[in-house]
Structures are given as C-alpha cells and as structure tokens.
Amino acid sequence: LSRRTSAVAPMALAALLPAARESGATDLALGIPRGSPPGAAVEAAVAALRSGSHQYADPAGSPELRHAVAAGLGAVRGVRVDAEHEVTISAGATEGLLVALIAATDPGDEVLVPEPFYENHPGVVDLAGASARFVPLTGEGRRLDGLALEAAVTPRTRAVLLNNPHNPTGRVFDRAEFDALTALCERHDLTLITDEVYDRFVYDGHRHLSPVGGVPRLRHRSIVVGSLSKTRAMSGWRLGYCLAPAPVTAALRRVHERTTLGAPHPLQRGAAALGPEAEAEVASVRAEFELRRDLVCDGLREAGCTVHTPQGGWFVLARTAALAGDSAELARELVERAGVLVAPGASFFASPGAGRGWIRVALVRDRDRLAAALARVTAHLTRTPIAPRS
Ligand code: PMP
Numbered sequence: 001l002s003r004r005t006s007a008v009a010p011m012a013l014a015a016l017l018p019a020a021r022e023s024g025a026t027d028l029a030l031g032i033p034r035g036s037p038p039g040a041a042v043e044a045a046v047a048a049l050r051s052g053s054h055q056y057a058d059p060a061g062s063p064e065l066r067h068a069v070a071a072g073l074g075a076v077r078g079v080r081v082d083a084e085h086e087v088t089i090s091a092g093a094t095e096g097l098l099v100a101l102i103a104a105t106d107p108g109d110e111v112l113v114p115e116p117f118y119e120n121h122p123g124v125v126d127l128a129g130a131s132a133r134f135v136p137l138t139g140e141g142r143r144l145d146g147l148a149l150e151a152a153v154t155p156r157t158r159a160v161l162l163n164n165p166h167n168p169t170g171r172v173f174d175r176a177e178f179d180a181l182t183a184l185c186e187r188h189d190l191t192l193i194t195d196e197v198y199d200r201f202v203y204d205g206h207r208h209l210s211p212v213g214g215v216p217r218l219r220h221r222s223i224v225v226g227s228l229s230k231t232r233a234m235s236g237w238r239l240g241y242c243l244a245p246a247p248v249t250a251a252l253r254r255v256h257e258r259t260t261l262g263a264p265h266p267l268q269r270g271a272a273a274l275g276p277e278a279e280a281e282v283a284s285v286r287a288e289f290e291l292r293r294d295l296v297c298d299g300l301r302e303a304g305c306t307v308h309t310p311q312g313g314w315f316v317l318a319r320t321a322a323l324a325g326d327s328a329e330l331a332r333e334l335v336e337r338a339g340v341l342v343a344p345g346a347s348f349f350a351s352p353g354a355g356r357g358w359i360r361v362a363l364v365r366d367r368d369r370l371a372a373a374l375a376r377v378t379a380h381l382t383r384t385p386i387a388p389r390s
Contacts, residue, residue, distance in 0.1 A: 008123040012347040016331055020341040026373040028361045029331075029343040031167070031314045033233040038274055041232065045270025057265035059257045061089025061241070064272035069226075069241050072276045076200075077213025085246040088253050091263045093197045093227035093240035094120065099255045100223040100242055101128035101159070104191040109158040111193075114144060116317070116348035116355075118167040118195070125161065133157070134350045140308055142169045146180030153184070159191040160184070165198040165208065168317045168348050168360045170293075170310020172206045178215050185221055192218055197227040197240075200282050202312040203290045212243055220245050223252070228271055230314070231282075237267045289314070292363040292370055299374030300361065303381040316361045317348070320381055327355045334359070338376040 013029055020027065036042070060066065063083070070083035081087065090096035097120075105111060107129035113121055115134040125132040135152045138145045149160070160181065165172045173181075185192050194210060202208045209215050211222035224243040229235035240263075242252050256262070296316045297307045305318035322330050327344035334340050345358025365373070 004126050004129060007126040011119060012328055012344050013119075013331075013341075015328065016335060016341060016344070019332070020335045023335065023339065025335045025339045025341045026365065026369060027341045028365065028370070028373055029341045031230070031362050031364060033230060033235055034364055034366075035233050037232050037234040037237070037270075041234065041270045041274050043270075044273030045237075045266050048266035048269035053266045053269055055265065057089075057262050057268055059262040060253050061087065061263065062265065062268040062272060065089050065239070065268045066241075068272045068274065068276075069243075073212060073226075073243065075276055077210065079213055079216075081212065081243065082246070086243055086249050088242045088244075088249055088256055089263050089268060090225075090240045090242055090256060091238045091260050092229060092235075093195060093225050094124070095238075095256070095259060095263075096225040096227075096240045096242045097121070097124045097161075097193070097195060098128060099252050099259060100193045100225055100244075101125055101130060101161070102255050102259075103248065103251045104193065104223065105130040105158045108156060110154060110156045112149060112152055112157060112160045112190075114162065114166070115350060116142075116168055116345075117350075118163050119343075119347040121161055121163070121195070122350065130158070132161075132350075137166075137169060137171065140306075142166075142171050142308060144171075144173055144177040144181065146184060149180065149184050153188050157188060157190060159193055161193045161195070163195040163197075164210070165196075165202060165310075165312030167198065167313050168315045168343070169308065170313045170315060170317065172202050172208055172311040172313075174206075175209065178209050178218075182215065182218055185218065190221070192222040194222060194224050196224055197230055198313040199226065200231050200277075201286060201289055201314060203286070203293060204311060206311045208312065223248060231277065232271065232274065234267075234271065237264070237271065239263055239267060239271050289363055292365075292367055295367055295370055296361050296363060296374065299371065299378065303374070303378035305359075305381070314363050316363070317345075318359055318361065320357050320359060322357055322381065325356070326353075327358055330357070331359060334377060334380060338373075338380040340373045340377050342377075
C-alpha cells in the first residue's frame with residue numbers, strides 16, 4: 001500500500017457500529033439526514049431516468065444544476081456567482097474537498113487544520129499527498145486564534161482547511177476570527193478551503209461568514225466547498241459543489257474529470273428541478289434544530305457534562321466527567337448500557353488520548369427520541385462513574 005493510503009486511519013466509530021446496530025442502539029453519532037428529499041427532486045430524477053439521462057453529464061456538472069446552485073448561493077449570500085466559470089458539481093462535498101486539496105497543494109505541502117476537526121478532513125489531506133498541521137481552537141469557546149495559526153505556518157504551508165459552521169464544535173467563526181485568518185492568508189499567500197456543508201444551520205442570529213458572502217477580500221484565494229446532502233436531505237445522491245475563481249475552477253475541473261468524470265447525471269437533473277429553498281422552510285428546519293440543540297445541551301449538562309452551546313451545525317461536543325478512560329471505551333459503554341451510540345472524542349483529535357472524556361452527539365433525531373436517549377445517557381453517566389485507571 002502507498003504511504004498516503006496507510007496514513008488514512010480507520011474511522012474511530014467503525015469499531016462500534018456492529019454492536020450498536022445489533023443491539024438497536026439509538027444512533028446519535030452519524031450526521032445522516034432523516035427523512036427524504038423534496039418530492040419534486042425525486043419525481044424529476046425518476047423522469048430523468050425514464051427519459052434517458054443515462055450517460056455522462058457535462059463533467060463540470062449539468063448546466064441546470066450549476067445554475068441552480070449559483071442562483072441559490074447568489075440569493076442567500078448577496079453575491080454574484082458565475083455558473084459557467086465558478087461552479088463545479090462534485091460527488092458530494094467529500095470529493096469536492098479532495099479535488100480542492102489536490103488542486104491547491106503539491107505532495108509534501110502542509111495544510112493548516114483547526115483541531116478538533118471533522119474526522120474525514122485529515123484523511124482527505126493525506127490522500128491529496130499533503131500533510132495536515134493541526135492548530136488548536138483555543139479556550140472553552142474554541143476560538144480560531146491568529147497567533148496559534150501563525151505559529152503553525154512553515155515554509156511548506158500552502159492552505160488552510162476550515163469547516164464553518166464547524167463539526168464537531170458547532171462554532172460559527174466570527175468577524176475577528178476571519179480578520180485574523182485573512183491577515184494570515186495574505187501574509188503567507190495561502191489558499192483558503194472552506195467546507196460549508198452546514199451553511200444553512202446557524203442559530204441565535206449568528207451570521208455565517210464566507211469568502212463568498214461577508215469576507216469578499218478572501219474570495220480570490222478561496223475554494224468554497226458545499227453540499228446538497230444536508231440541506232436537501234439527499235446524502236445518498238452524492239451531490240456537492242466547489243465554488244472558486246474562474247482560473248482555479250478550470251484547474252478544479254481538470255482534477256474532477258480525473259477523479260469521477262462527474263456526478264450522477266439523472267440525480268443532478270433531479271436536484272436541479274428544485275427551485276431555491278423557500279426561506280420559510282429553511283427557517284422552520286433551523287428552528288427545529290435549534291430546539292434540539294437546546295434539548296441536547298440541557299440534557300448533557302444534567303448528565304454532568306461540560307458543553308459549549310453550538311452556534312451552528314448538527315452536533316454538540318461535550319466533555320463528560322469520565323476523563324479517565326479512553327473515549328472509545330466510554331462510547332462502547334454507552335452503547336452497551338444506555339443503548340445510545342455517540343461519536344467518541346478520539347475521532348476529532350490527532351494526538352492519542354486527546355479526545356479522552358469527550359463525546360459528540362448529533363441532532364438528527366426528533367426531540368422525543370433525543371430526550372429518551374439522553375435520559376439513558378444521564379442515568380448511565382450519573383449512576384456509574386467510571387473508575388479512574390491506575
Ligand atoms: N463536511 C462535513 C463537515 C461533514 O460533516 C460532512 C458529513 N458528515 C461532509 C463534509 C460530507 O458531505 P457530503 O455528503 O456532501 O460528501
């Protein structure tokens with residue numbers, strides 16, 4: 001096996017899934033949307049299959065979907081997006097990230113990755129042939145710290161990979177943090193790659209800032225990666241996009257042609273049939289997620305956990321009192337004794353032991369299920385303190 005393949009660690013959660021599935025544990029680990037995509041998309045995808053969209057689409061993405069994505073982003077972010085020269089449809093954000101990293105870095109280059117991180121990010125950096133340098137989000141508030149970023153820069157640093165809203169912490173990075181990031185990128189001529197799959201899930205009136213909307217000074221040096229997986233509840237359709245300046249987009253498309261030759265054509269036609277999301281619909285889904293967030297934060301605090309209330313995204317990261325054991329062991333106990341699958345903290349930190357005591361809970365179940373699962377977690381965590389190991 002290649003060195004870079006060997007560098008990609010198995011998902012920490014993988015070891016827990018068989019036991020969780022067998023025992024019927026409530027899955028609060030994976031960010032899989034519940035429910036179905038809007039009916040109009042399903043109908044249009046079926047019609048596309050029936051009418052013979054069986055061959056390759058334009059590798060850059062079907063023009064209809066590129067225009068739909070550009071129009072949607074343009075409306076929400078208050079910017080102009082050029083569907084012809086700035087948008088590439090990828091097979092989910094996951095392929096979009098790989099394409100962006102391959103286009104922006106050479107083998108041996110370094111990419112700054114805030115830690116804790118979405119667990120697939122380091123692996124995608126490795127597969128692109130670069131290596132991740134982790135920069136801790138600092139303090140209880142998990143802030144992006146200009147000094148910490150600066151300290152991590154080396155002559156090999158080429159890019160920053162930022163997930164905003166952030167999985168797993170729920171941070172929505174603010175103006176001061178973006179100012180520091182902008183200064184850093186300009187000082188060292190770095191590419192900023194933003195993973196914005198949770199862009200519509202921002203709570204309490206916080207504003208989602210992005211090179212495309214809010215921070216225009218970064219736009220010419222940025223690749224914005226987005227997804228239809230979460231907002232349209234179509235994670236299995238594997239549709240995402242890269243948004244980048246025209247010359248970068250030309251390069252991204254060359255890479256994307258070699259990784260996939262394009263996302264599935266009939267499904268692109270299905271997704272393209274959806275108009276821009278109705279703001280009322282987005283607001284009601286967001287309000288529901290906000291209620292779930294409050295319920296989960298309260299429940300976890302009752303269970304003795306320390307929680308920093310997420311400002312966005314689909315997850316709550318919590319520090320339990322069980323700091324002695326390994327986080328995977330703690331997660332296994334919760335499967336076996338509480339019937340709940342959470343993501344172990346080890347998934348989100350690079351150094352061994354760093355995630356000790358941490359768990360991540362996803363907001364993807366309805367409130368009744370969340371409440372029932374949290375009651376079992378509380379019963380377990382408060383009644384059976386985990387003995388410190390010698
Ligand atoms: N980025 C982040 C931060 C995610 O949490 C996820 C899904 N868990 C993805 C990307 C994957 O998105 P996609 O389904 O579009 O590949």
